[in-house]
Amino acid sequence: MSTDTTAIGNPNETTNIRRVEPPVNVYVRIRPFIGDELTRGENQNMLCIRDERRIAVKLYPTATNNIRPAQTSYNEYEVTRIFDHNCTQQELFEQILEQPTDEIFTGSNWLLCTLGLTNSGKTHTMFGTPKDPGLIPQCLQRIFLHVGYNIDTKVLYKPDGLENLVQTNMNNLQDEINYRKYIFKDDKDDHRRNHLQNIIQDQQSILDDHSVEDEHYSIWISFFELYNESVFDLLVKPSAMKKRKPLRLMQNSESTVIKDLVQIPVFDLKEAEDTIRFGYSNRATSKTELNEASSRSHAVLCITLITFDEFEEEPTMSHMYICDLAGNEPSTGTGKQLAETCNINTSLMTFKDCIRVLNENQTAKKQMLLPYRNSVLTSIFRPFFIGRGRTIICCNVNPCATFISQTNDLLKFSALAQKTIIVPMEAPQKKVVVESKIKGPKRLGQGVRGIGLGKKKHQMGDGDEAEDQDGIMVDESGLPSDIQSVHYWKYCTKKAMELLQKQASNRRLYLIERHQERTKAIEYILHQREQIAQLNNEKQSFNQQIDSLNKTIVSEQENSKLIQAKSNEYEKKYNDLYKKTQQTNHDNDTLRSRLKNVQQKFDCLSTEYNTTIEQNRQYEQNQFNEKTSYNEEIKRLKHDYEQEKDEKNQKDKLIEQLNEKIRFEQNQNEKIQQELIQLKQDLKNIHSKYDTLQVELLQVREEKTKEPIIIIESSSHPPPPPPTTAAAAAATATTTAAAAATTTTRLLRSKRSAHEEDAQDNKKPKHGTPDRPAGNSGLASKPSTRRIPSKTNPDDERKPTPSTLVKDAKTKSASILKKRPLVPSSSADSPMVISKLGTEPTTSPVDLQPPSLVSPAIQSTMSPKPSAIQRIQSFFRHTPPSNRIINQLKTNSAGTACGPSSPIKLPNSPIVMLQKSTLAMRKQTPKRRYKLRSRVNSNQ
Ligand SMILES: Nc1ncnc2c1ncn2[C@@H]1O[C@H](COP(=O)(O)OP(=O)(O)OP(=O)(O)O)[C@@H](O)[C@H]1O
Structure with missing residues (x-):
């Protein structure tokens, strides 16, 4: 530090010299x-x-x-x-x-x-x-x-x-x-x-x-x-x-x-x-x-x-x-x-x-x-x-x-x-x-030992003090002139002391430097000691490592022997493996060639696979197109369906309208029915008259011809074919008498032919007999084997029977109905066939005039309601002989057969489609005719 000084107060209590010294640490x-x-x-x-x-x-x-x-x-x-x-x-x-x-x-x-x-x-x-x-x-x-x-x-x-x-x-x-x-x-x-x-x-x-x-x-x-x-x-x-x-x-x-x-x-x-x-x-x-x-x-x-x-x-x-x-x-x-x-x-x-x-x-x-x-x-x-x-x-x-x-x-x-x-x-x-007065060791504190005068000086001092008190002779420089005097030697001693003090001061400085050097040396030695300690530690660790390494070497040598033995084993194994490797290489070559073939096949298959993939893609594309077209078609069909649905609704509405009209027609038909009932009443009257006339006619014949009349045979003949026209019906009614005249001859012929038919019937196979149940052979249901009286037996057309008479009367009434204008003339131009009562027109075809209020357009597309038609049709159905006639015949003449025994259908009953087989069943077989004849004879 600097050595600048400044004076300050009392040195005892305060610092009197201010130097620039280091401050308090x-x-x-x-x-x-x-x-x-x-x-x-x-x-x-x-x-x-x-x-x-x-x-x-x-x-x-x-x-x-x-x-x-x-x-x-x-x-x-x-x-x-x-x-x-x-x-x-x-x-x-x-x-x-x-x-x-x-x-x-x-x-x-x-x-x-x-x-x-x-x-x-x-x-x-x-x-x-x-x-x-x-x-x-x-x-x-x-x-x-x-x-x-x-x-x-x-x-x-x-x-x-x-x-x-x-x-x-x-x-x-x-x-x-x-x-x-x-x-x-x-x-x-x-x-x-x-x-x-x-x-x-x-x-x-x-x-x-x-x-x-x-x-x-x-x-x-x-x-x-x-x-x-x-x-x-x-x-x-x-x-x-x-x-x-x-x-x-x-x-x-x-x-x-x-x-x-x-x-x-x-x-x-x-x-x-x-x-x-x-x-x-x-x-x-x-x-x-x-x-x-x-x-x-x-x-x-x-x-x-x-x-x-x-x-x-x-x-x-x-x-x-x-x-x-x-x-x-x-x-x-x-x-x-x-x-x-x-x-x-x-x-x-x-x-x-x-x-x-x-x-x-x-x-x-x-x-x-x-x-x-x-x-x-x-x-x-x-x-x-x-x-x-x-x-x-x-x-x-x-x-x-x-x-x-x-x-x-x-x-x-x-x-x-x-x-x-x-x-x-x-x-x-x-x-x-110095507290001790006893002889003590030579002390440094007593100083000047090196000079060797201290003791002497000290010893001398006590005695020479008196001389100092006496006067001292000195020269100009202050040095005592008498070298023999104590003062001289005191003076020399003092100077020597000063000199020694200076030397000691220098020595002190020297010692301070030496002390510093020594401090450094001590630090160096300490450092060296630390290093030596470290080295010793390292040495110990190295020794330990060496020991461990020696142990490791011994163990490694043992391991080496083991490894050598294993090495030999491995060598053998290696040779074996080498042979196997050779074999494996050969196998590998074979496998490589196979692999090559497989690779080629794989390439082919890859090509095919790609082709297939392409085809699949095309197929999928086609599928997609088809699907698209189907969707469009579905859309179109849906559209058509909607249209048809609309049309159907319209048609339903038209059907409703037609139903309305049919109901109207039914009303009309009810009216017609009432009229028909009236007509039936008339017809009934006619029948009664007819029956009466027939009875009278029989009586007249009896009276005219005294020979007995075999009426029974008339039942064996089929009724004459129904008149196709009203005129024919009328003619039939008027020529009844003439026909009766020829009855005798026809009866004879019929009798003979009846015998012949009986003989034929006995010869014919059973399946051709309509009276027998169908369970015989099932052939009874075949229409081709049925006998149609109107065609197979022409004699039936000439001999009137009660059933034919009834049919005739119906025919007449039908003709009357036909003649009656039921509907306005405007609708008469469009006749419509409602139904057929058989597969053959010869049985009982009924042609019905169409309702007058049906429009031509509807007639062409729509059919009338079946229930209404059946009711209408029932009016024109074959009507069996009434009980009244049969009773009359029963009461008036015995054994007169009056029509078939089929169930009687009332006008209001549902229409029964009479089949040709039904008609065939009603055909008069020779046996039945014989029985009828027997009944008539018994009645007579
Ligand atoms: N540097 C430090 N590291 C860890 N602990 C410390 C340290 N200094 C102080 N402590 C902890 O703090 C606590 C108080 O320390 P200490 O007794 O020395 O305080 P103090 O100043 O001497 O208190 P007092 O004046 O009352 O004697 C002791 O438990 C001591 O271990």
Whole structure:
């Protein structure tokens, strides 16, 4: 750094020379969230690390604080270095304490203290855990690393306060021997407990032979706490802890001495750690709201390093104060805890005030006195405030949002302290107090041993003081002229001393350089040691690997033999397989040729398949076209169907109309029927008249011809054919008499022919007989075998029978009906055949005049209603002889056959289609005729 200087006030209380020196080192360490802090929502990102030197604190507006802006703001602070929650203890030591630890070997004093709220990690930072040691263990480790084997095993000096050293002897080390006994009482082999004692005993035997050839170090540890503004030693006996008394502070102008503070020498790291552990167990801690083991005191560890070597006229002494301050906390407790809290806060506030005053003295050029007397803590630290040592402040930060206000205050103080420069002061001359009057070892502190005059000078001094008092003769340069005089030699000695001091100063510089080189060498050696350790580890791992590889090789050799055996087997198998392969190759060739053929076939089939596919496609296309055409056809048919449906509906309507007309015609027919009934009545009258006339005619014949008349034979003759016309019917009626005249001759002929027919009938096969049931042979139903009387027997046409007579009468009535105009003349031109009563016109064809109201168009397409036609037809049907005639015949003449015995159909009964076979059944067989003749004769 620069060496510019400025004068400032009193050097005792304030720095009187302001140099541009490095300021106080202020570090900020943020601990991670622990416990249930995250679940409590304490992580609200209130702290923002800008870079490794700057940190910002987020501040929310509060109702009570009008100074703060209404919106969220950040307060930014700058410190020496910021460590976030990821920082390890090792990194922290390297950044904070490694260099100061090295510098105590050059005579520097250092103070490291932690500041922060309670539960912010101060104790953790200082002591750490066995697995993760804090700054104190690492610092000790570093010190003992430097010391190495150059530990002062003779314990020649012991510290007396911050500045003074005391030569050791058997008497003034007794306390330390006792301390070590109870501190290391757990040591099993008593080595530590008796170590210091043995050293002292050894010293007695080698006092005269002692010589110092190199640097030697002795390390002393003291550990005390400031509890309720009192200093308590932490290295006292546990039994004395309850009634321990506070230690007194003794101050002079340069330093503060704690009276009767226990200081024990330690010879290795283990002893140092055990000593600190012992003291830590005596520390006052208790459970608070915020910390399970909260420090209720400020714990101060003082590590004193005494260095001496053959060139040093006096041994040097340096200190490392490491202070774990109690946490700043709100004054919420009661009683003892409240008192503790108040004292803690007071001492911390005084500490901060001292820093502030220092800062203000620098910045505002004031000369305020430091308020270090306000607390014991600052009284002890006073040497560091006046530049007798360097100060490091480690601010531990609790990241919880709850304490953001206190954290902000702490960081504000940290930033202020970081700007404060404490100018180092020249260390005062160290005093080495020789307490022992007994013959002791040759001490470096007695100096000038190398010159060999010290003793002599000391011995001589006492006697020559008188001569100094007497006058001294000196020359112009001040050199005593009498070389034999004591003054001359004193003068020479003084000059030699000055010369030696200069040489010692140069030597010191040389030693500092050498020390630095040695430090580097030690680091190099440590590095080499690490590398050697690594190499050893690697070597061990390699050896293990070699062993495992050897085992592997052995096993591989065994495997190799097995593999060789298997190889032979495989070779045989290979040969077999080779043969099989040859065979397989041959088979493969065959298969290839087959495959080729198959491939060709496959190609053909593929071609066919493609052709088929194409045909299918065409077929599908045709199908599609046909389907389309069918659909069109269906559409067309549907259309036609609709049309026909319409036409049918129209026709249904026409049928309705025709039905209407038919009903009209039926009415007409009913009228005609009534007329017909009337006509029948007339016909009945005619019949009665006819019957009467016939009876009369028979009587007349009887009278005229005296020979008996065989009327029975007339029944054997079929009736004459029906007159086709009305005129013929009339002629038949009028010629009845003439026909009767010829009856006799016809009867004779008929009789003969009847005999002949009987003979023929007997000869004919049975199937030709109509009287026999059809079940004989089934041939009776054949029309060709039936005998039609009108054609087969011409005699029947000439001989009138009652049935023929009735037919004739019907014929007459039909002719009358025909003659009667039933309908208007306009409809007479369109005759219509309604039905036929047989397959042959000779039976009884009936022609019916069509209804007069039927239009020609309808007649051509439609047929009349069958029921109506049947009713009409029934009027013109063959009517069997009435019962009246038969009764008349029965009553009048016996054995007169009057017509067939077929069922009588009434006019209103349904039309019965008389078949030709029915007529044939009514034909008069010779037997029937014989029976009829017999009946007539019997009647007669
Ligand atoms: N860097 C860290 N990493 C992990 N845990 C930590 C760290 N710092 C602190 N802690 C934990 O936080 C808790 C409080 O730490 P510590 O007791 O050191 O706080 P303190 O500031 O010393 O409190 P007080 O002032 O009340 O003594 C301990 O449980 C400790 O293990």
